[in-house]
Amino acid sequence: MNYNEQLKEVRSFAIKAHDGQKYGAFPYEVHLMSVLSTLLKFNIFPTNEEHYKILAGAWLHDVLEDTDISKNEFINHFGEAIFDIVWSVTDGEGEDRKARKNIMYSRLIHNQQAIIVKLADRIANVEASIILGNEAKLAMYQSEMEQLSAVLANKITTKVGNMLFGYLKLLTDYY
Numbered sequence: 541m542n543y544n545e546q547l548k549e550v551r552s553f554a555i556k557a558h559d560g561q562k563y564g565a566f567p568y569e570v571h572l573m574s575v576l577s578t579l580l581k582f583n584i585f586p587t588n589e590e591h592y593k594i595l596a597g598a599w600l601h602d603v604l605e606d607t608d609i610s611k612n613e614f615i616n617h618f619g620e621a622i623f624d625i626v627w628s629v630t631d632g633e634g635e636d637r638k639a640r641k642n643i644m645y646s647r648l649i650h651n652q653q654a655i656i657v658k659l660a661d662r663i664a665n666v667e668a669s670i671i672l673g674n675e676a677k678l679a680m681y682q683s684e685m686e687q688l689s690a691v692l693a694n695k696i697t698t699k700v701g702n703m704l705f706g707y708l709k710l711l712t713d714y715y
Contacts, residue, residue, distance in 0.1 A: 543587065546586075547596065550596045550599045550600060554572055554600050558572070561607075563668070564672060568602075572598070574664035576595060576598045577664075578660040579595060579656070579660050582703055583700070593622055594657060596622050597622055597629070598661075600614075600618065600622065601629050604627060605631055611623065624654070625653045626654075627647065629657055629658045629661065630647075631644045632644055638687075645687075645688075652696070656698065662681065666708065681712060685708075685712045
């Protein structure tokens with residue numbers, strides 16, 4: 541099975557796992573597709589194993605956090621490498637958003653593929669906030685940029701990771 545066929549299975553799994561969930565007024569699939577689309581715009585195509593894992597991580601990035609899919613079920617379907625990407629972008633348990641993000645950031649910095657997925661996710665969230673006029677969400681993402689910048693300082697080692705980060709910074713600074 542080629543990478544495109546594998547991604548179709550990943551997509552189906554993610555959509556089924558998020559069945560009934562919404563991203564604002566839209567089916568959750570809209571957000572997942574936006575994250576994937578961001579990666580495609582930055583030349584992450586399903587042409588090699590590394591890119592396949594990143595794209596699979598994009599489709600699945602909220603499965604552990606927002607559904608009842610267990611770690612074992614996830615690993616049985618997709619393996620340890622994709623689990624590591626998704627686990628690295630999954631918020632931890634904490635009293636507030638900042639505490640949950642800090643737990644996630646402590647895992648994120650050790651996985652370059654996860655950093656790429658996280659940046660694409662944040663770009664998708666910021667763009668949606670801008671397009672939909674959700675000023676409160678946009679302000680939240682803007683206020684978190686300083687912390688994200690500090691966490692990722694000197695941690696991004698890939699060209700695409702640096703390009704995604706630069707684009708995210710422009711988005712949050714400009715709007």
